[in-house]
Amino acid sequence: MIEYVSPFFRPPSEAKSFILQATIGCSHNECTYCAMYRKEEQRFRVRPMDEIKSIIDEASDFGHITDRVFIADGNALVLSQKKLVEILGYLRDRCVRLERIRMYANVGDILRKGVDNLKELRELGLDMVYIGFESGDDIVLERIRKGANYDETVRASNMLKEALIENSAMVLLGVGGVERSLEHAEATGRLLTATDPEYVGALSLQLRPGAPIFEEWEQGKFELPDKFQMIKELEIMVENTNLTGGYFFSNHISNYLPIKAKFPRDKEKVLSQIREILNKKDESILRPDYYRDVINQY
Ligand code: SF4
Structure with a gap:
């Protein structure tokens, strides 16, 4: 039986994918807003290759793997090139219908891989x-x-473009606190323009016990922007974002205002939608707070 170390996470768009937990936890595990991998049993480690292969064998024998695989946990691109090539190659051998392989990645790991290694992974199915x-x-x-x-993120994104690997970028409303709310929103929009990802997902910061930022908030060192400030951040972010053809979503359950925009076509339309909400300041048209309390995939 395939054993997962729980909880494990995947993006909402990987709901139909087989989750191959080749690593446990996150090798970085330092982001102050993140409480995903703080339990002792989630301490970062790499599964032995024979274990990974027997999971793939079992999943393929029982038809769990169809056309999509998401390699977990937090930043599987940290795996050595040799290991990743072996895993992707084995997946392709065992799963004939496989169409796409995806994973979370950190900017530092992308830079360390370099374009040639990224191209090799693209050829093996990492799209x-x-x-x-x-x-x-x-x-x-x-x-x-x-x-x-900022600069490292731009360089890593350029490497992905060169390797023809799509970039799905997550940005976090509220993470600058009240103090840097405007600077955060403006600079994030500029970063999105400079990196031009195929997909952008905006989430709103949720303060979770176990995350260092939660303690900062308890001690009065961090002030979370209120819901309309977060929507103001969304407005500034969208204003400063110019994508050549990407999608910008804020439909994650953490957000007060879900938007969906195909750039550049829908930019002005969603900006007027956001501004109307900001002018009305009517809480009843926003997503209720209890939505944000639901534990959800990041
Ligand atoms: S946000 Fe991602 S990179 Fe940062 S600690 Fe959490 S899982 Fe690791």
Whole structure:
């Protein structure tokens, strides 16, 4: 029987994928807003290759793997090139219907891989990675210990483009706190323009016990923007974002206002939608707070 170390996470768009937990936890595990992998049993480790292969064998024998695989946990691209090539190759051998392989990736791991290794992974089926940009503001990135700055994120995104691997970027409303709310929103929009991802998913910060930022908030060192400030951030972010053809979503359950825009076509339309909400300041048209309390996939 395939044994998962729980809880494990995947993006909402990987709901139909087989989750191959080749690593447990996150090798970085320092982002102050993240409480996903803080339990002792989730301490970062790589599953032995024979275990990974027997999971693939079992999943394929029982028809669990159809056309999609998501390699978990937090940043599977940290695996050595040799290991990744072996895993992707084995998946392709065992699963004839496989169409796509995806994973979370950190900017630092993308830079360490380099374009040639990324191209090799693309040839083996890795067609998209999910990256937590979170912010474009270097001061915020430093504070939240993201481990990557604006320039590094641009370089990593360019490498993905060159390797023809799609970029699904996540940004986090509210993560700059009240203090850097405007700077965070503006710089994040600029970063999205500079990196031009195929997909952008905006989430709104949820303060969860276990995450260092939760303690900062309890101690009065971090102030969470209120719901209309978060929507203001969304407006500024969208204003400063110009994608050549990507999608911008804020439909994650953490958000007060879900938007869906295909750029550049829908930019002005969603901006007027956001501005109307900001003008009305009517809470009843926003998603209720209890939605945000539901534990959900990041
Ligand atoms: S946000 Fe991602 S990179 Fe940061 S600690 Fe959590 S899983 Fe690791």
